[in-house]
Amino acid sequence: MRVAILGYGNLGRGIECAIRQNEDMELVGVYTRRDPGTVKTLTGAAVYSADELPAKKDEIDVLILCGGSATDLPKQTAEYAKYFNVIDSFDTHAKIPEHFANVDKAAQENGHTALISAGWDPGMFSLNRLYANCILRDGKDYTFWGKGVSQGHSDAIRRIPGVQDAKQYTVPVEAALESVRNCENPELTTRQKHTRECFVVAKEGADKARIENEIKTMPNYFADYDTTVHFITEEELQRDHAGIPHGGMVFRTGKTGLNGENNHVIEYKLTLDSNPEFTACVIVAYARAVYRMNCEGLKGCKTVFDVAPAYLSTMTPEEMRAKLL
């Protein structure tokens, strides 16, 4: 399988590493909108201008789109589905129906296969929500995120005057997890589910009390949460908070039996040292499925819900049944 990457940020680098762990795949190029001469890849993979992509139409089996959901993917995925089988990690939840329709049209018209919203949420968490809902019909769903770094919240802190740098962790509330695991079916407010922990480097002479207050009262981002702010030095931030860990849990609890007398808990939990690298691993597995489905004539836009798990594996059906069933 010849795979190419469009966009070379954290996710692109994660894809580059993940492809090396999949012996049936070859990375045939990293495409960028920057000057290719300024981009140096981790593994020495060749870098080309994104302008060259349409001409490579017959040399790439799947194009992996590594841009952002805000402005890149809404244009890119449908555009490149004209030339290639494509996969993205689009995660703007409210716009998934529109994005799906656009990508499906382009893929169908050009005989390609596309998969949108691969990763862990959306992605593996979505799959677990679906499976658990189909199994436990009379039940309740809970999703918790963290402990992990939220890029959006870290950025929001960095925009406050007087802040030099910052990192924000989303942390699930232990008492809420406990209550869910005990099948108490709690109704949880935003504040009861997660806390927010901020590590902030203030500029010299900045008013720390004002910064702390601006963080804690920021609408949408922090006002609805119990937020802790720690002021630390730049050295401490670099030393202790350089990683991009994340993770979380999807639960469904439900009742069975003649009178709903038996309780059950399904829990799917991810603990990830690197959010972009794990996301990349999921995308690469689904890139295999996209190519195979295209070879079998299954065209158009798909999501993780439409992919039989066997398409993700390099094992034969016989091996899978013998080793994993």
Place this chain on the structure above:
Amino acid sequence: MRVAILGYGNLGRGIECAIRQNEDMELVGVYTRRDPGTVKTLTGAAVYSADELPAKKDEIDVLILCGGSATDLPKQTAEYAKYFNVIDSFDTHAKIPEHFANVDKAAQENGHTALISAGWDPGMFSLNRLYANCILRDGKDYTFWGKGVSQGHSDAIRRIPGVQDAKQYTVPVEAALESVRNCENPELTTRQKHTRECFVVAKEGADKARIENEIKTMPNYFADYDTTVHFITEEELQRDHAGIPHGGMVFRTGKTGLNGENNHVIEYKLTLDSNPEFTACVIVAYARAVYRMNCEGLKGCKTVFDVAPAYLSTMTPEEMRAKLL
């Protein structure tokens, strides 16, 4: 969807209850090899002789086989795949390839769809092993069972002279779970993974020391484990150990990054008050998939690996993408 049950034990009763939670399904009959007059169903569902099944060929969309893996299913699933779409929970691991081949032949020849080995292990645990293996390519798998009742081990104790009744719990070792979750990649012996806890009612005058010794030294079942034996009264057994809880965890831990510098943990955990009722819920969801796949012309024998998750749900693709993705 018209669904029928063959075999009315714990699993059959679980299926009967689960069908009531699925509004698109109707239980059209419970079939038994016993005298139908002697079988009383929980919900008042009609009971028929298994001999009548072939004549009901056009009145049943999926037949759910609720017999045992030792002697019932190896014959029944292939036999009834001649007349019906069928699903079973066959769990004799070593014989899955042979069972698959037999069922596939019968289903293919008669234009039916079959699914074998549905449930939680094999079933949901298998699925999670597959997904996690496709995502984390450089990693290690662990499956733990419990805390829960092992019917096979309970039966083995009951066969010891002097034992009136018994219940055996399989318990995962906390230190082993901790080590796996910490990405220490331990190599675990049988003894290091699980302990066995036995609650035994001795017959009057029986030699308890001999019974305890026979349990603890029983090859295959107990000798390789740290086993605890508690002698209790019949009343205590009825009061405190009447349920059939079970569950367990599937882990995969793995490394990503240019030099494998980042660790990740995927954990899927089930905590079940009733093993047969949860198994039944999984089977009923896959029964829906079997019928739909048959309607779409996907014939022959399948496993959970071959079923796109969307087939399990009563939601439309649009609803799924909007609500669960």
